[in-house]
Amino acid sequence: MLILGIETSCDETSAAVVSGDESGAVRVLSNVVASQIETHRLYGGVVPEIAGRAHIEAISSVVEEALSSAGVTPRELDGVAVTSHPGLIGALLVGVNFAKSFAYANSLPIIPVNHIHAHTAAAYISAPDLEPPFLSLVVSGGHTSFYHVTDYTSYTEIGATRDDAAGEAFDKVGRVIGLPYPGGAALDALAHEGDASEAKKSIDLPSPALSGDNLDFSFSGLKTAALNYLNGMRQRGEEIDRAAFAAAFTDAVVKAITKKVPSALKSSGCSTLVLAGGVAANSHLRASLDAACKKAHARLILPELKLCGDNAAMVAAQGVHEFIAGNFSDTYLNASACD
Numbered sequence: 050m051l052i053l054g055i056e057t058s059c060d061e062t063s064a065a066v067v068s069g070d071e072s073g074a075v076r077v078l079s080n081v082v083a084s085q086i087e088t089h090r091l092y093g094g095v096v097p098e099i100a101g102r103a104h105i106e107a108i109s110s111v112v113e114e115a116l117s118s119a120g121v122t123p124r125e126l127d128g129v130a131v132t133s134h135p136g137l138i139g140a141l142l143v144g145v146n147f148a149k150s151f152a153y154a155n156s157l158p159i160i161p162v163n164h165i166h167a168h169t170a171a172a173y174i175s176a177p178d179l180e181p182p183f184l185s186l187v188v189s190g191g192h193t194s195f196y197h198v199t200d201y202t203s204y205t206e207i208g209a210t211r212d213d214a215a216g217e218a219f220d221k222v223g224r225v226i227g228l229p230y231p232g233g234a235a236l237d238a239l240a241h242e243g244d245a246s247e248a249k250k251s252i253d254l255p256s257p258a259l260s261g262d263n264l265d266f267s268f269s270g271l272k273t274a275a276l277n278y279l280n281g282m283r284q285r286g287e288e289i290d291r292a293a294f295a296a297a298f299t300d301a302v303v304k305a306i307t308k309k310v311p312s313a314l315k316s317s318g319c320s321t322l323v324l325a326g327g328v329a330a331n332s333h334l335r336a337s338l339d340a341a342c343k344k345a346h347a348r349l350i351l352p353e354l355k356l357c358g359d360n361a362a363m364v365a366a367q368g369v370h371e372f373i374a375g376n377f378s379d380t381y382l383n384a385s386a387c388d
């Protein structure tokens with residue numbers, strides 16, 4: 050089957066064509082991503098109203114390019130998969146409305162896709178032999194959560210952040226030390242120039258840990274401590290060693306995430322961990338999870354870097370599985386900001 054995927058949940062307008070067979074094997078034929086990052090950078094973060102307008106301007110040409118570079122015509126498609134939730138409502142509505150019109154005009158079924166499930170489905174592209182059950186760790190701008198994936202379309206959340214997501218914390222702290230939005234990738238690179246264990250002797254950051262036997266995360270305390278440290282240094286007129294700070298902060302976030310992995314594997318009974326979401330591109334997190342999974346004798350699946358951030362190939366990949374499960378919608382499909 051041939052599935053067109055559409056993604057507009059935040060600040061990337063993306064369309065992709067994938068082919069899938071009945072067994073669920075997925076092949077990417079095209080994956081076009083038009084990023085709005087340069088526009089939002091002026092404001093230090095995503096401006097929802099601007100995001101919606103930019104999606105409207107880009108969507109037709111992005112879909113056209115995805116079809117032409119895949120060499121596929123609308124009539125050859127079997128379905129249109131679209132991110133329907135969660136995300137920025139004004140941004141999601143652009144993709145959902147485009148998908149509904151496109152599906153109606155070409156007599157195609159509409160396949161609503163959960164953005165978080167789509168992030169996880171990037172792993173089916175990077176590791177074609179992957180099959181549920183497995184444990185998925187989604188770390189993005191809005192989520193830091195564990196899911197027990199029991200079937201291609203059955204996800205049970207077994208842990209989540211109680212406040213900020215890890216990506217959000219990276220972006221806020223990155224902004225305060227003068228890195229351009231989004232700070233995550235720049236902070237990742239800067240942290241390689243500092244020595245985390247040396248830095249921690251002079252930079253006092255708490256290691257975020259929730260008491261009790263749970264798989265939840267919390268990053269707001271760490272974020273506040275980091276911002277207080279930076280403000281204090283500035284008020285005293287002291288120079289901030291940005292590389293040392295980036296190393297210490299990254300180390301605290303990465304350790305907090307990694308620490309929960311052994312118990313999440315144990316409580317889910319899974320021996321495979323899939324890392325997903327924009328922060329899955331973080332080199333320190335990838336290395337730390339690799340070590341933790343080796344120790345736990347678990348298989349770790351890391352998505353290719355180009356499939357970590359928002360893209361429509363992952364939406365279409367999940368769409369293949371929703372198609373096989375018969376999860377279609379009609380033209381009354383609505384978008385939702387919530388999970």
Ligand code: KG4
Nearest residue numbers: 189190191216231233327328330331358359
């Ligand atoms: O999944 P995503 O593209 O969008 C959401 O669904 O939220 O994730 C975006 C997040 C941003 O916070 C961005 O700074 C972060 O992923 N990110 C990174 C890296 N690359 C992107 N964070 C840490 N290290 C990276 N290399």
Ligand code: ZN
Nearest residue numbers: 189327358359
């Ligand atoms: Zn995302």
